[in-house]
Amino acid sequence: MDPVDLEKLNSLLEHDVGVNEKIKEQVKEFDKKIRIIVGILGKIHSTPSGSMPQLIESVQPVLLSCREITAAIADVIPRDQFWRWKDSWSNSIRAAVFASALIEYLRTGTLISLARVSSEILGIQDEWKDRFSLPVEDYLHGLITMVNELARYSVNAVTLGNFEEPMKISAFVKELFSGFIMLNLKNDSLRRRFDSLKYDLKKVEEVVYDVSLRKLAVPVK
Structure with a gap:
């Protein structure tokens, strides 16, 4: 050379x-x-x-x-x-x-x-x-992490006596989840992490169900 x-x-x-x-x-x-x-x-x-x-x-x-x-x-x-x-x-x-x-x-x-x-x-x-x-991908990754944290927060908010918060979180996460469904997620790691949103949504819904069953708060419509 x-x-x-x-x-x-x-x-x-x-x-x-x-x-x-x-x-x-x-x-x-x-x-x-x-x-x-x-x-x-x-x-x-x-x-x-x-x-x-x-x-x-x-x-x-x-x-x-x-x-x-x-x-x-x-x-x-x-x-x-x-x-x-x-x-x-x-x-x-x-x-x-x-x-x-x-x-x-x-x-x-x-x-x-x-x-x-x-x-x-x-x-x-x-x-x-x-x-x-x-990049859009990094923005979406950040949003998924936020939902992970909100799912945990929905449980702890009830422990602190804030029974309305899980209702608000549930409505917010459902709307965000609907938005993700409409996205064309070709990024493999992003698509895998999107799947975790289903579990977070289920976790929040379980908290909402428990709070509603005990008539501690009214679900957000």
Whole structure:
């Protein structure tokens, strides 16, 4: 092999190693923030409904600070190489979507859109689209994780005396499940995780049945 070609190849390899190390550094910081966020949100299972707004407010600044990480990652990725590197931070992004979606549900009882998570929460800009963006698949993975958490929350809410919450969760999850059914899920891991929604929905419905049977709350229509 020509020495000049070898030098060029080595240069390209060294550049890739440099990019990889910079990405790892930022993802490490991203994961630190995510651990804090998930740790705070884990308290919803032992927090009375009256104290929930304060809990949500406490996690919001940490979640919004993730914008600094997304900007730093976007700055590192070469043009037109998003799909080459995206797997490096996909788990972190999915966790951020999960947190955003759970907070939105707890605050408003509604579903946060992909566009809002991308721009308002993570601060992802349109001009980054060839370097950093929020893929639909990662958004959907985050929503499934949220439903997993809500199924657990429906049980613990009853323990805390909040008998109306399982009813609200049931109506919300059913609507979300109906939306997933209409999607053409070709991604294997996403399709497998979608199957878990059936079990979560069943778990919530069992809680609703028990609460309704004891006439502790009226189902949401």
